[in-house]
Amino acid sequence: MNSDDISAEFVLTSSMPLLEVQNLCTWFPVQGGVFRRKVGDIRAVDDVSFSIKAGQTVGLVGESGSGKTTVGRTILKLIPPTSGSVKFNGRDILPLPERDFRPLRREMQMIFQDPYSSLNPRMTVYDTLAEPLLLHGVVDRKGLDTAVFELMDAVGLARANVLRYPHEFSGGQRQRIAIGRAIGTKPEFIVADEPVSALDVTIQAQILDLLLDLVARFNLSMLFISHDLAVVRYLADRIVVMKAGKLVESGTTHDMFTSPQQPYTQALLAAIPGRVLRDLDDSPL
Secondary structure, eight states: OOHHHHHHHHHHHHHSOSEEEEEEEEEEEEEETTTTEEEEEEEEEEEEEEEEOTTOEEEEEOOTTSSHHHHHHHHTTSSOOSEEEEEETTEEOTTSOHHHHGGGGGTEEEEOSOHHHHSOTTSOHHHHHHHHHHHTTSSOGGGHHHHHHHHHHHTTOOGGGTTOOGGGSOHHHHHHHHHHHHHTTOOSEEEEESTTTTSOHHHHHHHHHHHHHHHHHHTOEEEEEESOHHHHHHHOSEEEEEETTEEEEEEEHHHHHHOOOSHHHHHHHHTSOHHHHHTGGGSOO
């Protein structure tokens, strides 16, 4: 292979999306009648396509019931798809049996909306952060204490709290624990499903700043799911808008806020408090 071939291969590889969702459908059967036969489908996700590059954050927005959470869960194989493909580093992961996909779970993690329900109430901070490290072979037991404390430092948790339980923390602190658990495996890609919607505004800003810092520090790619365009605008490079299971519009964050093309997107923007829109011209988008 000559130098031109090597250069061409590097350009092709570097421009390839880390995650590529193509024509994704996730339908749920509707049963009815005395014999509970299938009478139709709920098309929660219907022919959705988008991609995410390495180090990029894509915001997936829409009202409740638009299908955005189902997209995130289908990508991570927590919900079986009806059809379509999800390519991670060029490999279609949806057909993989669980034993073949299991090693990829280290590379693809999720932050859930409610940190309290996603954390085991019987596990301390130490156990919560240590479990995925051992499960995925990130460290051995000799290095476990150091790795746990480094994760606590990374997400802004005091080391003195290492033996405390989830119920002893505030909502924001619990979300920091959940974020620490997600980044502990050193993933390339994270799905963050409404990670700040259950928090008050001040704590929301702190968690968003933390996510921005972690994305930059670890070169993470992230699908950030939210119903709140103002929140998504804060950290997303691109925005994908969904309505009733379908992709309505997508583009750069700047373009979506300054020149949205679809009435639905315009309506979502109109619902944002006026001060956010007035500040847009001063933002560094």
